[in-house]
Amino acid sequence: MIKNRTFQLMFQTAFCTLGFLGIIASFGTFNYAWRGDFYVHFTNLSNYLCIGVVLAELIQTVKKKEDSYVDKLPLLKFIGVLAILLTFIVFNFMLAGDREMYLNFQINSVLFHIILPILYVLDWFLFYERGKVKITYPVCSTIFPIVYVVFIFIRAWILNFDPTVPYIYPYFFLNLDKLGVFGVTKWIVLLSLGFIVVGFLFYGIDKILSKNKKNKLK
Secondary structure: OOOOHHHHHHHHHHHHHHHHHHHHHHOOHHHOOOOOOHHHOHHHHHHHHHHHHHHHHHHHHHHOOOOOOEOOOHHHHHHHHHHHHHHHHHHHHHHHHHOOHHHHOOHHHHHHHHHHHHHHHHHHHHHEOOOOOOOOHHHHOOHHHHHHHHHHHHHHHHOOOOOOOOOOOOOHHHOHHHHHHHHHHHHHHHHHHHHHHHHHHHHHHHHHHHHHHHHHHO
């Protein structure tokens, strides 16, 4: 755990800089092709959330005068940890191998699938004040991906579930045409359960680290 304000400023500034570079790249800027569908990818939305949270942390760190732990937006911080981990795990272990290899090495892909997820989780471990995670957070965190799934299907409905529309189903486990309602529901349930399990794991880690910190202060 690092309370040093200067180190926090350096880390958070670097994260936000890389984050804004990733946001610009997610619009297709560096490929000279505007991506009007950037908002349909959970990868982009989860990273946008995390960048916003770290930006709020950076503003807090700039304003404070002394060394202290970060404690800004605890629920959103926790939701971001789980969402960005979901992005990291699903992409690197389930999706990356099915894409053209060069796509995995584009700026947006490297930043949003690897670098920023690792840095965000490190930020939570290194700088964030322990004991902030509540037992309800793991379940509350599922609201974000569930709302995302609902949004994707509402969008698909508006577009008449037309399979020729690019990214009508951004991920294979949401593809109603190939998996059917039962198959998609199974994937959503499995991923949600995994999300909750990982959430309680981080809840436990937070409690253990909080307890250790209190014992050291005695």
